[in-house]
Amino acid sequence: MSTVEILIHRLDAELPLPAYAHPGDAGADLYAAEDVELAPGERAVVGTGVAIALPDGYAAFVHPRSGLAARHGITMVNAPGTVDAGYRGEIKVTLINTDAKEPFRLQRGDRVAQLVIQRVERAAFYEVERLPGSMRGANGFGSTGR
Numbered sequence: 195m196s197t198v199e200i201l202i203h204r205l206d207a208e209l210p211l212p213a214y215a216h217p218g219d220a221g222a223d224l225y226a227a228e229d230v231e232l233a234p235g236e237r238a239v240v241g242t243g244v245a246i247a248l249p250d251g252y253a254a255f256v257h258p259r260s261g262l263a264a265r266h267g268i269t270m271v272n273a274p275g276t277v278d279a280g281y282r283g284e285i286k287v288t289l290i291n292t293d294a295k296e297p298f299r300l301q302r303g304d305r306v307a308q309l310v311i312q313r314v315e316r317a318a319f320y321e322v323e324r325l326p327g328s329m330r331g332a333n334g335f336g337s338t339g340r
């Protein structure tokens with residue numbers, strides 16, 4: 195797997211830098227900068243204590259962690275969150291507790307989400323009167339059945 199060097203600034207010196215749990219992992223875990231308690235159905239924007247400067251042609255995507263999702267129903271409202279190359283603010287996570295009954299308590303220092311760094315293309319949009327045909331056409335939204 196190739197690596198790209200990314201400048202990172204810690205807004206919270208006590209939190210670890212984002213880290214990959216295993217070699218080959220796509221997502222580097224992000225740490226929660228604050229304690230949060232989420233009632234069932236409640237959401238919150240949680241800081242991660244880090245800001246980055248991505249090279250041009252890259253974006254970072256904030257993804258939920260499957261363990262929090264499977265065990266506690268914790269996911270992200272806007273998953274995956276998009277971090278633009280020009281963004282210099284703190285990376286934040288929009289958590290939501292989808293569990294019907296159980297509140298969830300997140301503690302400062304817990305791994306709250308994961309950051310996936312990807313190359314991205316910029317599009318030049320060419321407006322046309324008619325798009326080229328395709329096998330799928332306009333079918334979608336379950337058109338192939340269950």
Ligand SMILES: O=c1ccn([C@H]2C[C@H](O)[C@@H](COP(=O)(O)OP(=O)(O)OP(=O)(O)O)O2)c(=O)[nH]1
Pocket residue numbers: 256272274275276277278279281284285286287288
């Ligand atoms: O999960 C996320 C999503 C976004 N961001 C930051 C980085 C991103 O570059 C910026 C703007 O995000 P986005 O473009 O998704 O939000 P918007 O509602 O379109 O805001 P804006 O008008 O500032 O672009 O917010 C995060 O920290 N976490």
Ligand SMILES: [Mg+2]
Pocket residue numbers: none
């Ligand atoms: Mg935007």
